[in-house]
Amino acid sequence: MKGLMKYILLLFSCAALSVSAEDDFGGNISVELSKKLSKKIDISLEEEVRLTQNMSHFDRLASTLGADFKLIKKHLKGGVAYSALLYNEMNYCLLNHRAIATLTGSTYAGNFEFSLRARYQATFQDESYGNSYKVNPKQIVRGKASVEYEFPQIKLYPYISAEAYYEVAKKDCNRVKYAVGAKKKIDRHNSVSAGFLFDDKLKSNIYYVQIGYNYKF
Secondary structure (H helix, E strand, O other): OHHHHHHHHHHHHHHHHHOOOOOEEEEEEEEEEEEEOOOOEEEEEEEEEEEEOOOOEEEEEEEEEEEEEEEEOOOEEEEEEEEEEEEEOOOOEEEEEEEEEEEEEEEEEOOEEEEEEEEEEEEEOOOOOOOOOOOOOEEEEEEEEEEEEOEOOOOEEEEEEEEEEEEOOOOEEEEEEEEEEEEEEOOOOEEEEEEEEEEEOOOOEEEEEEEEEEEEO
């Protein structure tokens, strides 16, 4: 656990040194509960808080209920999820709804796991405050490639990933996320994770420190 805390502090230090005056620095903090219903079906509930403006502003609360289905053991799985997204705007809170479908393929080489994930999401945006959207719902297709390594004796799983966003209405790929971090299994029920994410947007860049906790029933 002391090693994990040192790792988190190192991530904060690197993020603080790399953020320029034009960019932003934030944090993602998440707690997830998951349950295996059968050999092929898992369900999960996740709460995530997102902070921006150099960790001083509560930006978004995301509540996600999802289910994963194993299609081919260890190699292919699908998933569906619903997210309620509460945004903290200047004078009000804005609630959006998101439907998600995913397909993930994985392969293994020694202690390495290589995976590709395709995700479709449709976000239904609240227009009750006078905001007008040319497209509602906003549809995004996301493609993510990741590599994870397992240290079996200490149950540590470092990873790197890159994810591209394609906006269907604009027919444009205008956002890429890069992440590096590690997951640590404490016991059969508890695990924690820490990482650093670079969100490369069209108009601005955001650097995030990510901290997560997962409990499996």
